[in-house]
Amino acid sequence: MLKIKDLTKTFGRYHALSGLNMEVPEGSLYGFVGPNGAGKTTTIKILCGLLMPDSGSVEICGMDIAERPREIRGLIGYVPDYFGVYENLKVSEYMEFFASCYGLYGLKARRRCTALLEQTGLEEKTEFYVDGLSRGMKQRLCLARAMIHDPQILIMDEPTSGMDPRSRFDFKEIIRELNEQGKTILISSHLLQELSEICTDLGIIEQGRMALSGNMEEILNRVDTSRPLSITVNGRVEQALAILRSHPCVQTISVKDKEMMVGFMGDKQDEAQLLQQLVDAEVPVCGYSRVRGDLETLFMQITEKDEKEVLIHEG
């Protein structure tokens, strides 16, 4: 659906993107994360045709963005990290204005606007002035605006920043619903917990390059394998320790009363095998689980590693 190849962009001496490669599968909800200044917004602006890259290519639905920018603009809905509203327009007028920017007029435009305002829960605000809406409502209106021409891809740049938890929850639900309807969504955010809940795919950008990308489940599995195993036994601690020490996947062991934290570099099958060994040795295991990994930890690991690399290079 969306392919980025060797994308570079510099602003003076600052390299915003240095050979970014990225692929967003069709129908996916792609989380695009990275620290401040990593190049997320630059990438999004290039995708939307608001910036031209220095080199590299961007393909959306098989079309090159440099060759057919107008067609591609028709395939994309853009939700920036700001609202972009007009003071003197009502909600319905705002929507109809953007509908007319895509060549939708009259009854067709009104029907589309009504449907989208209903979907975003703003149907009762049609006669309100846009400027008078709350932050959450404005952002939902922006989402409705971005959907006005029924795009295939929605590109959102930190859409939930500054929202209260309720609005954020509602917004998340709308995004999930749109994804279920078949829209491909690329969402950039700092709220990693949120992304891990809704995204199907993830890309972590660092210093203008893709540090990690792939299916969310695979990435979370990868996070899990780097987390320790927590084993709680109700007696026979020495026997359990002996088994653990003899297992090839066990890296480290720390014991606190009956709870053992085991550095375990193995997959689910290895975990099952170790549990079987403990059970066979009649160790009374009453707790056996991986310490739950989260995206935040992985993100910190990746960005920390890159920071160290930079320091080494600079040194």
Add this chain to the structure above:
Amino acid sequence: MKANAVYRKEVKASSRSIRFSMALMGFNGILAAAALINMYSLLYQVRTTAEIQYSGLLEMYRIVAAVEFALLLCVMPAIASGSISGEREHRTLDLLLTTQMSPRQIVWGKLMASLGDMFLILISSFPVMALVFVYGGVTVKDLFIVFLCLVTTALMITGIGLYCSAVFQRTVLSAAVSYAAVVLLVGGTVAANRFVLGLSTMRWNSYMNQIGSVASQATSGGFQYLLLFNPAVTFYSIIREQSGSRNALDGIAGWIGLHSEGWIADRWILVSLCVQLVSAVLLIRGTARWIDPASRKRRMPAKSFWRNRKKN
């Protein structure tokens, strides 16, 4: 055919704002005050001398037209200079650029909205201008030519305002630069000609002293063609011609060092109107180019995206 979306939005938004209504009222108020004061002084003269000076009525036409021209110079930069920068300040320009409207269509919509305001200003001043028909002396053709000059001037000033609003991020800065450009256009071109004329006169005077003659042929040379961009000179020429002068430039030629004879001087009004129209078109095209992300990139030939793509 559907009207330009940006134009429709601008009309809707501006109709809700009191700012333009106030500007319109102020414009017509000043114009009407100028006409009525002039009319009052004429009638006062009639009461005291029992004579009607028809030249005074023509004077009223000239004053009203000049006030209208001056007000237009003051109002148009204010209207146009916030067009693009205002969108930027509201952070809606990027949203517009991601729609299927081309930068040219966006600028066209903004231009039409500004010109719509200008036409409203000009048409609303018709009743005041029509006062000159009470006593005659001015034909509809005369008024039409003045109207044409005002429209051309407004187009060029709008072009300047739009270009500045595309180049500068802030409306305040854009407005300041637009007004500075108008001052430079109206006053600067005259000052440049006066300066060059002064230098030329000094040279001629020393030459005349040497040969003992008194005739001077000092001119501002090529600098006089800068005045083709000056809408005030065009307007003055039109009024001068309508007042019965044989050559439109007669009144100012000596003062600013113009050749009042020659192909361009003979057709000064037409040529200057054309020059100003072309300038307006170029400025408007420049505005569309400036806001177009693809054009912005193409302006950097060394790092051209297209060139890099070919290399890849």
